[in-house]
Amino acid sequence: MKQNQLLIVVICVLSFTNFNGQTLSKNNSFDFSIGYNVGALKNLEIAPVSRYDYNSAIYKFKYQRITKKEKIFEVQLDYLQSEVENNVSSLLNFEYTKIGISVASLKKIYNKNRLLIHVGLESYSDLSLYDINPNNQFVFDQTLGLSSRFSYQINQKQHLFSKLTLPTLLLRITNSNANVYSLNRFQSILWKIGYSYSFSEQLSGQLSYDFNYDRLQISNAFRELQYQVNLGINYKF
Structure with missing residues (x-):
């Protein structure tokens, strides 16, 4: 049921943008994965x-705009829901939902020999919901960090891309407290690498691998x- 609803949303967005495409330059893009x-x-x-370990589907929506000076602005929404499991007791398992929104602004610093490099800032808002009876718990994280994006054009239809983000500051709010952490206690990395193939001037397919790691050194x-x-x-x- 959730998959059908998501497909309906994607079809509606594509229909709308195709209707308006005659009056807009192709500096905007929409990703769904x-x-x-x-x-x-x-x-x-x-x-x-x-x-705890968990396996689940993850849904990603991204809007990107490239300016005349090739500056990139992008907003991305991530959503996953899964049961987390442990090897101690099934009674300690619980439902886990994670919703993330990232906003990035990247400036072009290099464009030569088919290689394009952007660097800039990225913020990430992350809400984690823990369905643990009798009192459900939540964790809200707001991070700010440095981000870089690399794109290599293989030929007219194919290109490789990679994005590396290193958050440097974390604001964490939970049911019981709120704190700010810097690099001496908080370490994180978000890395993506992918391949894109263009079917037409407007439509392309993508395959990507993502690696995300967060560590907070507290009691x-x-x-x-x-x-x-x-x-x-x-x-x-």
Whole structure:
């Protein structure tokens, strides 16, 4: 049911942009992808078990605009929902929902020999919901960091791309407290590498691999690791 609703949204967006495409330059694009996520979680503030594992589908929506000076502005929404499991007791398993919104602004610094490089800033808002009875828990993270994007044009139809983000500052709000952490306690990396093939001037397909890692060095230790393989479409308008 969720997949059908998501497909309806994508079809409506594509129909709308195609109707208006005659009056717009193709500096805008919309990405939709479905992936498979493998994750490991440790959050001693929420749950006593040192490690939980989860596998789930992950949905990604992204809007990107490229300006006349080739500056990139992009907004991305990620959504996953899964049951997290442990090897101690099934009674300690719970439902886990994670919603993330990232906003990036990247400036072109290099464009030569088919290689294009952008650097800039990226912020990431992340809401994690833990369905643990009797009181559900939540964690809200707001990060700010440095981001770089690399794109290599193989030929007219194919290109490789990679994006690396290193968050440097974290604001964390939970049911019980709120704190700000810098690099001495907070380490994180978000890395994507992918391949794109253009079917036409407007439509292309993408295959990507994502690696995400977060570590918080506090008394109630936090770790989260995610591997993702994503398959998606890109529509330019």
